[in-house]
Amino acid sequence: MAAQLRAGTAKLEITPPAGLDLSGYALRNNPSTGVHDPLFVRALLLSTAESEVALVSLDLIGLAEGSVSRIRERASELAGIPEENILIACTHTHSGPASLPLRELGEVWPPYLEAVERKAAEAVWEAKRRLVSASLSASKAECGINQNRRHPEDPNAPVDREVIALKVVDEAGRTLAVVVNYACHAVVMGPENRLVSADFPGVTCSALEKVYGGGCVALYLQGFCGDLNPRWRLSFDAMERTGRALAGATLLAVERPHGPSPWASLKVARKRVELPLDPLPPKGEIEGALRSEIGWFRSWAKDALKALEERRALPKSVGAELWAVRITKGLAILAIPGEVFSQIGLDIKRESPFGLTMTVGYANGLLGYIPTPEAFEEGGYETAHAYRLWRLQPFGREVGEITRREGLSLLKALHEE
Numbered sequence: 001m002a003a004q005l006r007a008g009t010a011k012l013e014i015t016p017p018a019g020l021d022l023s024g025y026a027l028r029n030n031p032s033t034g035v036h037d038p039l040f041v042r043a044l045l046l047s048t049a050e051s052e053v054a055l056v057s058l059d060l061i062g063l064a065e066g067s068v069s070r071i072r073e074r075a076s077e078l079a080g081i082p083e084e085n086i087l088i089a090c091t092h093t094h095s096g097p098a099s100l101p102l103r104e105l106g107e108v109w110p111p112y113l114e115a116v117e118r119k120a121a122e123a124v125w126e127a128k129r130r131l132v133s134a135s136l137s138a139s140k141a142e143c144g145i146n147q148n149r150r151h152p153e154d155p156n157a158p159v160d161r162e163v164i165a166l167k168v169v170d171e172a173g174r175t176l177a178v179v180v181n182y183a184c185h186a187v188v189m190g191p192e193n194r195l196v197s198a199d200f201p202g203v204t205c206s207a208l209e210k211v212y213g214g215g216c217v218a219l220y221l222q223g224f225c226g227d228l229n230p231r232w233r234l235s236f237d238a239m240e241r242t243g244r245a246l247a248g249a250t251l252l253a254v255e256r257p258h259g260p261s262p263w264a265s266l267k268v269a270r271k272r273v274e275l276p277l278d279p280l281p282p283k284g285e286i287e288g289a290l291r292s293e294i295g296w297f298r299s300w301a302k303d304a305l306k307a308l309e310e311r312r313a314l315p316k317s318v319g320a321e322l323w324a325v326r327i328t329k330g331l332a333i334l335a336i337p338g339e340v341f342s343q344i345g346l347d348i349k350r351e352s353p354f355g356l357t358m359t360v361g362y363a364n365g366l367l368g369y370i371p372t373p374e375a376f377e378e379g380g381y382e383t384a385h386a387y388r389l390w391r392l393q394p395f396g397r398e399v400g401e402i403t404r405r406e407g408l409s410l411l412k413a414l415h416e417e
Contacts, residue, residue: 003048005264007134007168009177009217010043010126012119014058016097016196021106023061024094025191026296030106032097036195036236037202039096041120042219044168044177045079045127046136046327051266053325054079054086054124055179055333057219058116059198062090062366064100065321065337067117074121079128085268086124087323087335089363092222093186095197100366102389104296134176135262138166138331138356143249145200145242146184148342149229150380158343159228163246164358165253166331175212180204180250181333181358183223183342188230188239200230203243208250221333221360224345226369226382267326267417269410274317275367275403276396280304289388300388307392314393321364322403324410330355332414334407337365339382341372344404351408353415372400 015038021030039059046053054075063071072083090099098106099113141163151157166179186199198205201220208218232238280286286308289301307314323335332354338361345359368390369382376383376397387394 003050003264004262005134005136006047006131007176008045008127008130008132010123010130011217012041012123013038014041014116014119015039016112020097020109020112022095022194022196023098023102023106024187026104026294028191029194032196033194034196036197039196039198041116041123042205042217043123043127044179044217044219045124045131046264046266047131048264048266052081052085053266053268054081054127055219056086056088056120056123057221058090058120059093059202060090060096060099060116061092061094062100062362063088065365067100067113068364070117071120074118075124078121078125081124081128084270087325087333087363088120089221089335089360091186091198091201091220092362093197093199093201095189095193095195095199097196103299105389133171133262134168136166136168136264136327137254137261138164139253139256140164140356141249141253143182143246145231145245146225146228147231148227150227158346160223160342160345162349163249163253164356165250166327167254174214175216177216178208178212178218178250178254179221180218180246181221181223181360182246183225183228183345185225185229186222188233188242190234197239200239200243200246203240204246204250207244207247211251221358222362224340224342224359224361226339226341226361226371227375228342261328263328265326265328267414268324269414270321270323271406271410273320273322273402273406275320275399276317277315277393278396280308280314280393283308296388300392304392318367318391320367322406322410323364324414326414332411333358333360334411335360335363336370336403336407337363338367338370340370340403341375341400343372344370344400347404348407352411354411357411368395370395370399370403373397
């Protein structure tokens with residue numbers, strides 16, 4: 001049932017000091033040497049008489065489930081919002097500080113992580129304090145800044161170029177918030193960069209905030225970009241070009257002629273899903289990795305051999321929170337704690353009962369790549385190697401289909417209520 005909407009926003013800086021390790025590239029020489037542009041946590045709180053939902057976006061590579069739980073618990077205490085109604089998503093910048101434990105990708109500095117968790121919770125509370133009567137509208141556009149990084153020369157390779165944008169205005173017509181959902185790895189800046197940066201999502205959000213002024217807060221919700229990279233890379237000029245192009249496409253979407261509505265139909269659904277894990281590779285393969293020139297291969301191999309020597313019982317699955325929210329009868333968000341391949345997002349959007357479905361990765365945790373079965377057949381970094389950054393065992397090849405099926409079931413349940 002639709003109800004009148006109120007909305008509030010907040011934006012707090014989370015830029016780390018120089019000298020902390022950056023995360024995202026194993027080949028980078030840490031620590032950071034300075035700051036190119038600031039990092040932020042941004043929050044949008046949507047409220048009706050029936051429900052309240054907080055959307056939180058952080059300029060970080062990702063957060064572990066423990067951090068998400070602490071943020072939700074504290075935000076719930078401060079703002080009185082149910083923990084399950086809070087989305088914690090990261091933009092996945094590869095030029096930000098280490099914020100979760102990943103092999104050889106930088107050491108997490110606990111005082112910084114604690115400060116981030118505190119500020120994320122405070123952002124929700126601040127947004128709650130700023131609630132005003134509001135209206136919202138949503139639309140979509142196309143933006144060609146991304147490409148399939150596994151098959152960059154193949155015109156038929158899956159690429160999701162859809163920009164979905166949500167605009168929230170107050171009673172005077174002032175823009176309170178813009179939410180941007182797009183799928184592209186935040187890796188314009190490469191491993192040689194040692195300056196802190198939000199990468200292109202930061203450029204996009206800053207540009208939108210400047211266009212609308214008046215304290216507008218722009219949130220970037222990273223899409224299912226497990227196999228999608230930017231077309232232009234490796235310079236701050238390329239970062240500006242990429243971010244501004246996306247901001248332009250977002251403006252095309254939100255400024256299309258459709259009247260904002262003061263009615264919302266907020267409802268959250270989530271479920272815990274077990275994602276299957278394969279057994280450890282053969283011992284010979286592990287011993288081969290121990291001789292690798294790649295540091296995180298060797299680190300993984302040591303841990304894997306230790307598990308074998310101890311005859312440790314290894315898990316057969318890992319739990320993942322799938323989270324969805326209905327904003328209106330025509331707009332929903334589905335959030336997954338992983339680096340989901342774009343074809344899965346395209347399939348979900350096509351089969352979703354909602355006219356607009358934001359597919360958000362790197363949300364409420366980060367468990368690694370979630371590829372398609374076809375990608376497992378092809379092999380490559382995301383399917384055969386990257387799991388070593390997170391855990392001992394790779395995902396089973398059905399992980400993508402489980403994510404698609406269970407995500408769609410959440411969306412369909414929300415649409416039917």
